[in-house]
Amino acid sequence: MMKIDRTITLLKQGKHITEEAVYSLCLKAQELLMTEANVTHVDTPVTICGDIHGQLHDLLTLFGKSGGVEKTRYIFLGDFVDRGFYSLESFLLLICYKLKYPDRITLIRGNHETRQITKVYGFYDEIMRKYGNSNVWRYCCEVFDYLSLGAIINNNIFCVHGGLSPDVSTIDEIRAIDRKQEVPHEGAMCDLLWSDPDDVEKWSLSPRGAGFVFGQNEVNQFLHTNNVELIARAHQLVMEGYKEMFDGGLVTVWSAPNYCYRCGNVAAVLRIEDDLQRNYTIFDAVQPQDGVGNAIIPTKKSQMDYFL
């Protein structure tokens, strides 16, 4: 436990974590996550958090603004890694908290917690840059395979990263999935991590040729069948940090402020009280400052070039 405290301190300072330390953390995390159900039961009060995407400083703000893991229960809806510059630190911090406070933090798998996606969208590159080899990336990917697919709060609120699946009408069907694998290209597990709500009449094919979009009817059906009142999901960027749809039957929570360091959006977390009341906390991106106190906006490719 002493070791985890030390790692947490280092992570918060953005300091280097040795490959051996990551390995041992990931092993412990796998052992712990292995025992969890596909859909974890969580009691109120609890704070639901959306995509993080490697924005460590903003993750620290999130904990600061919402009470901190010492006092508050959390559900993270996935997409801890990719895009931001601190995917590893963000993910390891969450893993450390999970090991230290197993009943106070629930980690759900997002579509970015896969080998294939992290190879393209930044996490793999980050590890190569920081360690010069891909071992740490492999250790983390093995943890990804053990993350839960969803959570249920007080039997009233269903939490998932993406959305619904036509193959899943009851939450029990999710419990029957063999989740300990790389996310497949199709099927219930894939849909739960990928699908999006839209204003469509019924299940329909995404124009991309793979994946589903679902509408109010599917949401109402799912809520009714499972006797729940809300689906809380993440997966889509929202300027205001959260967006309720379908008469409040579904909410998108987004927790990466100023996404990709240039979108200018705010972030939100959703606290569910004992009486199931919803309270949103909004927060801004950390403002880095230069030597004379001016705010710095890190933008990609801001340097001028003689393009032709």
Added chain:
Amino acid sequence: MSERQDNKKFTRPGGINTIQVDAARQVHMRTMQARIPGGGSTTQSSTSRYKVPQTTMSNSGPRTPTASRMIPPARHICNNPNNPPCANCGGVIIPSPKAFLPLEDRPSMSINNWTISSKKRPILNAEELHNWETKELRGLGALPEMIFGNNFIRVMNTEHKWGIEYNTLDALKMVALSDSGIRVAHSKAWLDSKLQQQQNNAEDSSGIDMENSLKIVKNYDWTYSTEYEGTVVGDNKDKYSFKVDNNLTLPVDKLSKQDKILYFDEMVLFEDELADCGVSMLNVKIRVMNERLLLLSRFFLRVDDVLLRVYDSRIYVEFDDNIVMREIKKYEGNYNDILAKHHISHSHDPKAALRDSNWVAEHTPIIDRRCEVMTFND
């Protein structure tokens, strides 16, 4: 990514230490340097140094010009006091030294009768988005994930009241509202497995109506491919028009000269990760020198394992001659054919090149080119 020697000079007061090798630090440094158009590597020690008279430019600043490289007399004017000229070289400081979050930057400058301006704002908020979804872009199924709908770059001739601008809404209005025919790489496998499942469940009436759910309800070009070539603006927008002359080429010699860049801005108009099956992005950038400017609007599409597409639209203006040229180039090719051209197999990430639109444009077959010119002679 190259390590800079002077990274060590930068220390953030308080806050969180970052890992030395981190890209954030380098991006940060680049941003700092971008604000010092002289290309200096030193950090400004005081904000007051930005406040120099706007219409004058010192030729005898601390960064003394060498005899071999004479700086021409300044003739440009910075129109927005938030984006003043650099005390050393006169270049417009973008982003504004007083940039804040959410970022709004609106620099502008003038040379002769030409005014160049640009604007950067965050992505659309819910209200704006709703308006676009239900009115402006009705029929376009799902809008791109990131829409910088208030961004633009505009080049305006104030004397002839004619200009051209690149904005997000007009670009998205050109996205086709019909099926593009393009499918993600795993589409067939995905559909086949669903059909298989449907057959297996044929007797099971409790399942959902798979046959219907495998139809696309909203048909639109989900790749957001746009052949946008800019929007002509101004009172005389209909009076003057471009004349096509495909024998013309942009004067690469003039544009290759390392003339001092007085104004540089770059922005994304929209971007979508195509549900992590690639990227679709429209990016615009401009550089203004003392005698001419070049603007490049680039639509870049990568559908992983399927397709690469680059649509370029360039605007070139020669200020003293009042000549405007527009060049359109379209590139398109099969993903795997182009990937095969990338020989750096020892790279840990051979697909990195396919994320670089410059590399892709260089290695993808050109499928269309057009060049046109406009002078203000009626």
